[in-house]
Amino acid sequence: MAEVEDGRRGGRLPAWLDWVITIAVGVALALLVRTFVAEVYIVPSGSMLETIQEGDRLVGEKVTYRGSTPRRGDVVTFDDPEKPGTTLIKRVIATGGQTVDLKDGHVYVDGKQLDEPYVLDKPTYPLEQQSSILGEAIAYPYKVPDGCIWVMGDNRTNSLDSRYFGPVSTSKVSSRALFIFWPISDARGL
Structure with missing residues (x-):
């Protein structure tokens, strides 16, 4: 998985938080598609x-x-x-x-x-x-x-x-x- 910086120099998000953000973005995109594009x-x-x-x-x-x-x-x-x-x-x-x-x-x-x-x-x-x-x-x-x-x-x-x-x-x-x-x-x- 790609590393994500948290805005601080050299700092990275913990792996668990990276997974949570990835899943949340995926769910949000799926809901947007279902609401506005196709179902x-x-x-x-x-x-x-x-x-x-x-x-x-x-x-x-x-x-x-x-x-x-x-x-x-x-x-x-x-x-x-x-x-x-x-x-x-x-x-x-x-x-x-x-x-x-x-x-x-x-x-x-x-x-x-x-x-x-x-x-x-x-x-x-x-x-x-x-x-x-x-x-x-x-x-x-x-x-x-x-x-x-x-x-x-x-x-x-x-x-x-x-x-x-x-x-x-x-x-x-x-x-x-x-x-x-x-x-x-x-x-x-x-």
């Missing part, structure tokens, strides 16, 4: 099947949305509107000002049916149950408010998403999912 997430549910498997570990980067907003098709992490402190992962279907409609098992945005190969031909229907935070049922077509996004899980028949809790404020988005790194068999970009 690892473990996926706890199957709401994004087959794109993301339950138990997959992925990296979400936090830099992109500091200067822009999520776009349709992005896979994002965000704070659960019902359980603060819980992070959810879903796909952005529409952004502020766009109109979402669900007809005949398909999703339409601004009147155009989406091509969604990632849902593996599973139908998309409105959810009968609604979140208590909404106060009223979502009626379709639904116009996404400015500053918000409409998100859905890829496993449409088993996902509580914007059909349940409504639009998500872009201020609640914590990262854009980049890639799955574990298990190795599932490793790939998103």
